[in-house]
Amino acid sequence: MGKKRVAIVGSGQTLHRSRRPDVNGQELIHEAVQAALSDADLTLADIDAIVIGNMDHFEGINYVDCWSVDGSGGWMKPVIKLTTGGTTGSTLSIGGYHMVASGLFEKVLIIGWEKNSESDTTGAITTAFDPIWDRLVFAGAISGLAVEAQAYMARYGATDRDAARVAVRDRRHACKNPHAQLRQEVTIEQVLASPMLADPIHLLDVCPRTDGACAVIMANEDVAEKLCPTPDWIWGTANRHSYTYLADVNFGALDSMAGAAKELFAKTGIKEPRKQLQVIELYQPYSFAGIIWIEDLGLVPRGKGAEYIWSGATDLGGELPINPSGGVIACNPIGATGLIRCAEVSLQMMGRAGERQVPEVELGLSTGFGGCMWTDMMLHGKRKPE
Amino acid sequence: MDKVAIIGIGMTKIEADKRGDTFADMAWEAVNLALADAHMTIAEVDNVVTTSNDFWDGRTISCMAVGDATGAGQGKNTSCVEGDGTFGAFYGLTRILSGAYGTTLVTAHSKGSESVSSLITNAALDPIYDRALGLDMVTACALQARAYMHRHGVKPEDLARVSVKNHGNALRNPLAQLPLKLTVEDVLRSEMIADPLHLLDCSPVSDGCCAIILANEQRARRSARQPVWVTGVSCCADAYYLGDRDLAVPRSLAQAAKRAYAMAGIHDPAREVQVAEVYDAFTYQELMWIEGLGLAEAGGAKDRLERGDFDLEGPLPVNPSGGLLGGHPVIAAGLYRMAEAVKQLRGEAGSYQVDGAKVAVAQGLNGLCGQSHCVWTLDNRS
């Protein structure tokens, strides 16, 4: 045994909604799992291990990976929970990769899920921050993002109109994605007229709260091609969960994305991401990130993000589509969100992304964001890596 | 499985209330102990897996608290497992076996002193069918204890003997919280918490952090310390609802153990394992897990215990460190078992050393009544 190359051979998602009163959490998980098993034409007996995650405080269940075995299929299998806040979904995709690459498991089922409708999201998320230093003054997820946007705007003269163009793009893309929660276009004027949450972020600049689950099946190279004619090969992963205290953050640029991208691109031979990548599913929880973080990715120089967005390059049909699925602004079941980015890129690599398919893909990137301005990323390829 | 070894360990003292330490302080202490133990710097740690629990820590994204203290700020790839430290170590192991990293630092922590444990564990009960009944870990485990005792004719005295042994062993472990010289009578006369579990049948809920460093073969052979090799490891989860399981039978543990032993080439664990560190959150659990690990027949652990087989001087010492009865930082608990097993196999356990120990088993668990287990077999021979 030892190092094995890994591919995604199937995935499944629920139809994500703001509320799913017809199912409890583990029944929601089960839907995604069944969809993934069908997609890969496998049964539960074929699965060797389960990697699962969510953010406990959103569902209020302790040892939740143990609780959910009825729905996840974990009965009498190895079950491991990974959880890292908003990055949970991408952390899970990285986890599944290592579990299969290790040679210990041939086929691993990865599950990310969240039932945000069951709790007060801000109330729960506020507990992420240090109770002595940060929690009393920094409420919720939005505050950090607003500071980032303000810092960037002050340096580069970008405006909320630039950010709104990102929101318009993603909401238009989501119309072609049957799984997305919000499937209605918005205009720039509508975004700017929507209620201000934390200057300069408007309601329509940010992600909704969603009940949803996503399941991805990874397999090693010995069986991947038997299970799937065109599997999605994992070329590499990198992450940075660098900051512990919100006030330490270097606001206005996403250091963790720059660090992770540098590492990932170096080890996979990506020298010109704009030329070598054909699709990106960016975990973009709010619109400004769509301008700022593509600079950290190295797609464009600092301060040139807005220009690139306005050029239409990142729209479907453009040079490098970003979030053909509609991304996080259209759908956000937090524990699943990062995994959905991974699943969506896998559909692109397999040529099965339906109306949102990007033509002639070779390499794609999925990212995760969360915690204290953290980043995860994964490079996917149509061909097997060397 | 490629060869992977544990080359460094660090454990904070286990205490009832580490009032002067935050989670980060504990992690800082354990990590630096492990680095010093391995003669390594943080720069030589290729990636980090921390283990924590959001409920116990009162923090969603509980891993955030220990980021700086575990090297996340050093531009490293990091991740977090929520569950017992043995599961964190398992994921850390796969990140080496995948070929991605040469060394993994694994930590696990909790501070039981910062919360009301009954409410924290009540939150593990299904909110739809079970939680309103008001059980917690203690009452749930009491159900299991009764089922196990009824099945095999195990008496309260048999449970009490585990407490006497482990608190007694703790007298020799400077890190233990509760070194106590007890008699069986002391245990039986202690306050009844939930029948059949007396106070002294229960582990405390403690504060502590443990860190270990895993290394691939190449890095392990360059290590300044004698490597302790991972020969087998497996995890397995049983059904969730207590009523779906036969609580008297540690089915998922038996499967995990079987697979770990198969990987290690251990055919007769009761004879080949020389020391065991097991998850004795309650006295009855030590007996059940000994049996689930194949170290005694079903129902047979009590007789072996009474004969002294599991004492420090016996043929198969169990929890020579004092186990969790000696001090129980939840979440870190299984990683402490691994670290203690490493000490034994290195010959560094001082006055609680099991002489000539070459093969050890360490076990951790997750969930109510030992629903999910992770079993590790370790060997000090190349």
Added chain:
Amino acid sequence: METERSSVELMVQQSQINVPYSWWAGETASRFFAGLRDEQKILATRCAACSQVFVPPRKTCPQCFKDTAWLEVRPEGELVTFTVARRQLAALPRPVPLIFGLIRLDGATTALLHLIGEVPPEQVRVGMRLKAKFAAERRGGILDIEHFRPA
């Protein structure tokens, strides 16, 4: 640093996490609770593949992953195991002594977790027959069964 530390007053910040929850029971559990509340019936589900009967009911069989079908089970069964809580642990809803048990209802494969009442703790025995006592006021929850008592 150590000597500085030893003279520091160690402070503790008291707090509480207040996150309200509304758990969707889902259709399956909802039907079960409606059965308790409106008909004082205990409903279960049976797996088409392995024939296990689940109480509380499941939408799909956790082992076979196949759909299940509804059936009613008798509100009476056998005590599989029990405990008597004697210390007033924080999660307990009522004063001790409080008796919890797993009851396998006739016809069910799995046992139901619940409270045991109307019997002195010393007289509770593994294997004894128990019957559900429904609460006078029922709201659609597991406590619509007040407890199980000797049959």
